[in-house]
Amino acid sequence: MKNNDAHSLLVVGSLAFDSIETPTGKADDILGGSVSFFSYAASFFTKPRLVAAVGEDFPAEHRTMLAGRGIDLSGLSVEPGKTFRWKGRYHKNMNNRDTLEVHLNVLEHFDPKLPESFRHSSHVFLANSRPATQLKVLEQVKAPKLIMADTMDLWIREFRDELLALLPKIDGLFLNDSEAQLLTGHDNLITAGHAVRKMGPKFVVLKKGEHGAMLISQDGVFVIPAFPTETVVDPTGAGDSFAGGIMGYLASTDDQPPGRLRRAMAYGTVIASLTVEDFGLDRLKRTERKEIDDRLSWYQKMLEF
């Protein structure tokens, strides 16, 4: 566990109360939001620094739980009003979902301010939010080693110019397959990935859900399957915990072996596979680092032939 500046990981994004219905169960008002999943996943490797806004209704127990994982909450601001709420229902195949309700609440005017102690973070993750907001975060950090960002279809469609202004300023972009196609107009994901790289990022991580992920960089293409599991209880947070596993691992090590990003993606894959086995953070809360390493080693053997 390292948390000096050279191995520091900053995440800026949302905390939320999620209400989720799946074909087999439901959960109400559980802790969600990109930074919950990201920072919890990353906390297996490092002590992430969190920036997010919550409302006055955000209970002390969540704060205690996150702090208990070594997550630095100096950037958690309590704003007048209520915490962001999301309600969604997953389809039978668990790959698609309908958003039933969104209450932005305090997120409506979210203007992230980084504590002075966070400005020299070496690794920065800009969780999904409006690209103009992500740009404001970048103005507050000093020479990070690695900046990665997530985005979504809404920003690609409605705030394309802002997104195009962000892309040259980041090292890596997370996109799911349909977002990559929407952003570039290319159906082939490798072609789409390279087209995104021409817009600025050095590398692109394409998320394909149950079909795994693809890394497109100057070194070419790396593809890994999802960790095979029959136990999909709640897919919420899979993408953010995938990203948290990747960046947590990268922030925790100075090693630069070839394949370091690939190993990071494997860790992300394994942590995401745990996340989906229960609602919200419940499965990760029952996880110790050893289980992650055991699953990684099984996964690694599976891919040998």
Added chain:
Amino acid sequence: MKNNDAHSLLVVGSLAFDSIETPTGKADDILGGSVSFFSYAASFFTKPRLVAAVGEDFPAEHRTMLAGRGIDLSGLSVEPGKTFRWKGRYHKNMNNRDTLEVHLNVLEHFDPKLPESFRHSSHVFLANSRPATQLKVLEQVKAPKLIMADTMDLWIREFRDELLALLPKIDGLFLNDSEAQLLTGHDNLITAGHAVRKMGPKFVVLKKGEHGAMLISQDGVFVIPAFPTETVVDPTGAGDSFAGGIMGYLASTDDQPPGRLRRAMAYGTVIASLTVEDFGLDRLKRTERKEIDDRLSWYQKMLEF
């Protein structure tokens, strides 16, 4: 190259003339059909034995080309009438296609008769055809070591009883993801794969197209991604050449290391990735075994982390 009975591979299925339109090109009346792709792919490893029916219009050049690959054509019967024809058009994403024309011609009354010399084949592939026809082939073989079969949505929907009679008599079944879901009613592919195993086969190979493939057996689950490629000219024959690579490799070796089936699937993946790079068999015709092994070794390295 082995072709004694202990390393012999029999394939029974169709030869066809295909007319194909893709978003970027077209080809008319080219050699297609499951056994073309399967036997050509397998011919990199062994000398397959082919059983199929063609019409009087089947040209000598195709016969010469197949024989030149060491494929045993003793089971190729010329029937009165014309060869099976298929015409199809691929959608922009190359994953879906519309069948524009089907002329069964000689296939309408295809009743495969195995030459005496084929009946002791050690490995048998029943390419996609009506399950009753596949069962008739099995009545003619003596104690093969490994029987695998392919099928399609039409048989699952319309001839389910015949298919259920076939399944306990085979070792392995190839299915694509939607067929597995149709056959079992399960969305999760691992669950679906295990449900298929309860119907008879010892293992199931689930084909996910651009997302790779999955092996479900008593040893659990093995998943591999597709070989990443931007060059998809014509996906026709990908599944049959995948199967041909798998069974060709299995028939060619006595080794039983753990992971032999996984290695076979990797070979199938690599050969399928070559097949789709041009129309019909054109790309495989320009391929030598060394290119396959080079691609396999690149692929193997890609999966290391």
